Amino acid sequence: MRLFGVLRYAIFSFVALLGNVPVPAQQLDQAAVIRGVDAAVLARVNRIAAYTVTEHYAVFRGNDERHSVADMTVKTTYRRETGKNYEVVSQGGSAIIRRLGLDPILDSEKDINRPENVEYSWITSENYEMTLEPGTQMQDGRECLVLSIDPRRKAPNLIVGTLWVDAKDYTIVRLEGVASKAPSIFAGATQMMRQYAMVDGFSMATHARAESTTFLYGKTVVKIDYSNYDIEVRPGF
Numbered sequence: 001m002r003l004f005g006v007l008r009y010a011i012f013s014f015v016a017l018l019g020n021v022p023v024p025a026q027q028l029d030q031a032a033v034i035r036g037v038d039a040a041v042l043a044r045v046n047r048i049a050a051y052t053v054t055e056h057y058a059v060f061r062g063n064d065e066r067h068s069v070a071d072m073t074v075k076t077t078y079r080r081e082t083g084k085n086y087e088v089v090s091q092g093g094s095a096i097i098r099r100l101g102l103d104p105i106l107d108s109e110k111d112i113n114r115p116e117n118v119e120y121s122w123i124t125s126e127n128y129e130m131t132l133e134p135g136t137q138m139q140d141g142r143e144c145l146v147l148s149i150d151p152r153r154k155a156p157n158l159i160v161g162t163l164w165v166d167a168k169d170y171t172i173v174r175l176e177g178v179a180s181k182a183p184s185i186f187a188g189a190t191q192m193m194r195q196y197a198m199v200d201g202f203s204m205a206t207h208a209r210a211e212s213t214t215f216l217y218g219k220t221v222v223k224i225d226y227s228n229y230d231i232e233v234r235p236g237f
Contacts, residue, residue, distance in 0.1 A: 030132040033145060036170035037163075038124045044171075044202050045122065049234040050079045053204075053226050057102050059093070060221040070097040074106070080234070083113040101220065112157055121157050123172060128152060136167055139174050140197070143167045154181040159192055171203040172196050182212075199229045 053076050058068040070093035074086045086106050091098060112121050120127060133146040144164040151158035161177015179190040190212040196203045208224040 034125050034130050040170040050232040052077050052230045054228040056225045058223045070094045072102050139164045151180045200231050
């Protein structure tokens with residue numbers, strides 16, 4: 001009887017120990033995680049009627065990422081029914097680099113966010129093949145699930161890389177990878193990264209970085225910082 005009691009205690013302790021071990025991500029239902037990511041993205045899209053944000057763009061050349069060669073601060077206004085518009089607040093550095101480097105970025109963002117185009121850039125399974133990776137990782141103090149993503153079509157704004165989503169609510173925390181299509185025949189692969197944080201209950205971009213090498217200009221890095229969000233929620237959502 002004593003031996004049986006010892007064995008029972010050992011088995012109970014082992015089971016209890018297993019209960020404290022986190023479940024590996026590969027044991028999660030991948031399809032359910034992807035549905036959760038889709039739902040989180042669409043909830044954000046459907047609930048936000050409009051927002052304004054201050055965006056600061058800085059351009060760096062070569063290996064010097066401390067001294068920008070051009071910069072621009074804009075106030076961005078997004079409205080669900082019209083897309084994005086920009087108001088330049090301040091600018092400095094090379095006017096040529098602003099015209100050739102920053103103005104095209106703003107024009108591209110306006111085009112991507114037109115109501116008839118915007119859904120094609122959403123980070124959902126409609127636009128990406130997603131594969132759940134094993135385990136979890138910490139990003140900005142948040143436990144995240146990790147997914148490999150591969151666009152279903154090639155475009156400069158669609159990334160082949162990695163997506164981190166909050167393990168609790170599937171909201172986007174970080175996106176990193178390589179643009180699936182170069183913006184021009186003169187440009188090489190563009191490395192892209194975007195960080196997100198919760199602002200008034202929504203996952204919003206806070207910092208972005210893009211690095212590319214072109215035949216004419218060599219290595220160029222663009223950094224974007226987002227601040228002062230003011231979000232308007234749709235009535236009834």
